[in-house]
Amino acid sequence: xxxxxxxxxxxxxxxxxxxxxxxxxxxxxxxxxxxxxxxxxxxxxxxxxxxxxxxxxxxxxxxxxxxxxxxxxxxxxxxxxxxxxxxxxxxxxxxxxxxxxxxxxxxxxxxxxxxxxxxxxxxxxxxxxxxxxxxxxxxxxxxxx
Amino acid sequence: xxxxxxxxxxxxxxxxxxxxxxxxxxxxxxxxxxxxxxxxxxxxxxxxxxxxxxxxxxxxxxxxxxxxxxxxxxxxxxxxxxxxxxxxxxxxxxxxxxxxxxxxxxxxxxxxxxxxxxxxxxxxxxx
Numbered sequence: 001x002x003x004x005x006x007x008x009x010x011x012x013x014x015x016x017x018x019x020x021x022x023x024x025x026x027x028x029x030x031x032x033x034x035x036x037x038x039x040x041x042x043x044x045x046x047x048x049x050x051x052x053x054x055x056x057x058x059x060x061x062x063x064x065x066x067x068x069x070x071x072x073x074x075x076x077x078x079x080x081x082x083x084x085x086x087x088x089x090x091x092x093x094x095x096x097x098x099x100x101x102x103x104x105x106x107x108x109x110x111x112x113x114x115x116x117x118x119x120x121x122x123x124x125x126x127x128x129x130x131x132x133x134x135x136x137x138x139x140x141x142x143x144x145x
Numbered sequence: 146x147x148x149x150x151x152x153x154x155x156x157x158x159x160x161x162x163x164x165x166x167x168x169x170x171x172x173x174x175x176x177x178x179x180x181x182x183x184x185x186x187x188x189x190x191x192x193x194x195x196x197x198x199x200x201x202x203x204x205x206x207x208x209x210x211x212x213x214x215x216x217x218x219x220x221x222x223x224x225x226x227x228x229x230x231x232x233x234x235x236x237x238x239x240x241x242x243x244x245x246x247x248x249x250x251x252x253x254x255x256x257x258x259x260x261x262x263x264x265x266x267x268x269x270x271x272x
Contacts, residue, residue: 020254069162084158091156091203092254095232103234110232112155112205 010129043111064135148196183212
């Protein structure tokens with residue numbers, strides 16, 4: 001599978017966040033310590049490539065995302081809405097990643113996103129990126145099957 | 146604009162976000178319906194008066210393609226416009242969906258203004 005660079009992944013994420021919810025997020029070092037405690041995953045599969053995309057986000061980030069999507073104040077966002085923001089973001093990030101892997105010409109199947117307890121420890125083959133918005137940190141990793 | 150708008154997406158948050166965009170376009174609250182999958186969408190459609198469907202593809206229970214196939218099998222829905230709102234980017238799959246009769250595509254992630262613009266065009270055609 002083509003190895004997507006950290007820069008490319010963070011660029012995709014930042015662009016997607018800005019488009020869908022006017023959340024402005026800048027890339028940060030992927031090794032930066034953060035308190036992201038909300039996690040989601042989504043699988044992808046094609047004839048040649050398959051894997052799982054893991055998202056980990058801080059509560060503040062998800063509150064900001066959900067608030068912007070709904071047009072409400074961050075304080076008004078519920079826990080459930082934060083979870084929904086995370087799974088929808090997993091869906092969107094999944095779509096962007098498979099597009100980068102060639103989905104416009106190669107059929108890919110994207111799974112349904114879901115909340116998970118915690119992502120597995122990243123393998124040496126994994127790639128990923130971290131971004132930070134005003135609300136907090138989002139980390140994305142791509143684990144080939 | 147007449148008729149109802151049906152949003153079919155498994156994300157409650159995104160349905161509310163799209164509802165908000167439609168309200169900003171001037172579509173009255175009571176003209177906006179929601180469904181969490183294709184099966185619920187068919188039931189909402191059968192209740193009548195839908196002019197436009199905003200349809201996600203990747204959903205549990207019944208996905209968007211199945212919904213669209215079922216819908217187009219019934220002639221009574223021939224005049225219902227369908228906008229696909231999706232992360233799908235495969236040209237072949239989108240062409241196949243196009244042959245089922247759709248008004249347009251909006252690729253996620255989209256700006257709210259993009260949704261308002263494409264929905265306004267579709268509603269203008271439907272009214």
